[in-house]
Amino acid sequence: MADVNIIIDGKTLSVPAGTTVLEAARANGIRIPTLCFLKELDPRASCRMCVVEIEGARTFQHACATRVREGMVVHTDTEAVRDSRKLTLELLLSNHAVDCHHCLRIGSSRCDDLDPKFCEMCFFCDCVKDGFCELQALAREYKVDVLPFSQKHNTYPLDDSTVIVRNPNKCIKCRRCVDVCGKVQTVHNLAASGRGSELLIGPAFGRSMAESGCIGCGRCVEVCPTGAIHAMEHKDELVYYAHRDGLKTAALVDADVIPELERVLKLQPGSVTPEQIAGSLKKIGTDEIYDAAGAEKAAEAEAEALLAEKLEGQRPVILTNSFAAKAFLEKNFPERKESFVFYGSAVAQFGSALRGQADRLFAVTPVGNDASETEKTHPVDITVNPRELARIMIRTGSEPNPKRTAELKVLPVPQPGGKFGRLLEKAAWSMARDAAPERFTVGELKCVICHNLGQAREVLESGEAFDVIRVIG
Ligand code: SF4
Ligand code: SF4
Ligand code: SF4
Numbered sequence: 001m002a003d004v005n006i007i008i009d010g011k012t013l014s015v016p017a018g019t020t021v022l023e024a025a026r027a028n029g030i031r032i033p034t035l036c037f038l039k040e041l042d043p044r045a046s047c048r049m050c051v052v053e054i055e056g057a058r059t060f061q062h063a064c065a066t067r068v069r070e071g072m073v074v075h076t077d078t079e080a081v082r083d084s085r086k087l088t089l090e091l092l093l094s095n096h097a098v099d100c101h102h103c104l105r106i107g108s109s110r111c112d113d114l115d116p117k118f119c120e121m122c123f124f125c126d127c128v129k130d131g132f133c134e135l136q137a138l139a140r141e142y143k144v145d146v147l148p149f150s151q152k153h154n155t156y157p158l159d160d161s162t163v164i165v166r167n168p169n170k171c172i173k174c175r176r177c178v179d180v181c182g183k184v185q186t187v188h189n190l191a192a193s194g195r196g197s198e199l200l201i202g203p204a205f206g207r208s209m210a211e212s213g214c215i216g217c218g219r220c221v222e223v224c225p226t227g228a229i230h231a232m233e234h235k236d237e238l239v240y241y242a243h244r245d246g247l248k249t250a251a252l253v254d255a256d257v258i259p260e261l262e263r264v265l266k267l268q269p270g271s272v273t274p275e276q277i278a279g280s281l282k283k284i285g286t287d288e289i290y291d292a293a294g295a296e297k298a299a300e301a302e303a304e305a306l307l308a309e310k311l312e313g314q315r316p317v318i319l320t321n322s323f324a325a326k327a328f329l330e331k332n333f334p335e336r337k338e339s340f341v342f343y344g345s346a347v348a349q350f351g352s353a354l355r356g357q358a359d360r361l362f363a364v365t366p367v368g369n370d371a372s373e374t375e376k377t378h379p380v381d382i383t384v385n386p387r388e389l390a391r392i393m394i395r396t397g398s399e400p401n402p403k404r405t406a407e408l409k410v411l412p413v414p415q416p417g418g419k420f421g422r423l424l425e426k427a428a429w430s431m432a433r434d435a436a437p438e439r440f441t442v443g444e445l446k447c448v449i450c451h452n453l454g455q456a457r458e459v460l461e462s463g464e465a466f467d468v469i470r471v472i473g
């Protein structure tokens, strides 16, 4: 597509026709704040945080939904734009159960004089998203110190019927969760009901998550900008058991938590190592720390054995180690159950290898893994995500330190032979619902990796012939 010439904040840019103002700005290092926008999905344009001034337009325009035009002149950070964004935040927060201190001193603050460092240590005013919340970060950035409108928020009960916890009193109705559940995962478990201030985002007919069609994939948790949907937390339990004398504890550390940990602790990318995390866990009393890479190898070895056996008499084989994908496949494709092969995740391998040898098992994993294994099926006692780990570290004074490292043990488990090559290598979940599933061959085998459940549905319904279909949950 041809390029068009535009000016953003005085910078002359040449960008592909059809891109939005937001994409053009981001591609050129110009930041425009967003709340409802999700990369790779169609914009909802509902939150008004991304408003910009476009010369010749009579009103502010949404940068996320406005396409560039030849000669367009855009201003992203004028006083009027900033005032508009601040008003948006004030309105959102006046209808919000503010339980945190970091939006400076908004409404519900229960301490008279606040020191942000102290707040991070305190257990009193606690929102799971405190310190990691997009709404809070914007409230700080736009200096929303005092709310000009009277605070009136709904007092819906907390839905903690599963490990995916919903707190509608912190929902800003951005609908990111609705889109990721419906458009990416094709589960369609979440929707809006009611109107105006009574508008509620959740499962249909006011059902709890346990009663709903939720498969526990945790993708809504990943995209929610506030504390309105979050994974059940276990950080306090981990500290409690790790500290306790006479209990033997073991932890699995997945190095994939490092980028998020560095981000929330505001550390340089690449500065934290698994050995430093192990050092921190040792400091709070964990007895043994294991490397998740070894557990992943064990998962691969199990998958290899099961796959080789199944391929003797069955094509295609539909392979996954995600509890959420298992629930999705069983619910949506029950007629294909003869094709399913489920193998244990790295956490499951760790759980079965160490169960009986330690009194409490912990797993430090990215958030998706936490949410995708329900309380009943979870193979370890406590799972924490990188944000919980960061808060454990802050509260116990055990932040990553190059001078405090510990060795990570390798699980004594079978190692794979590698005969299925990249089919069983680590593969990432992806938001991109339009991106093609990854097709390739391994010897004679025609294989495909589906990076989300929407892709899995598309492949399974397409009738395209494969020998192995691997599904990432
Ligand atoms: S969701 Fe964000 S703004 Fe709301 S209480 Fe929690 S941290 Fe504060
Ligand atoms: S956990 Fe997954 S299935 Fe359940 S509501 Fe969230 S996105 Fe939908
Ligand atoms: S639950 Fe979170 S992601 Fe969903 S609409 Fe509310 S704030 Fe947005």
Ligand code: FES
Pocket: 033, 034, 035, 036, 037, 043, 044, 045, 046, 047, 048, 049, 050, 051, 062, 063, 064, 065
């Ligand atoms: S990010 Fe554009 S309106 Fe929400």
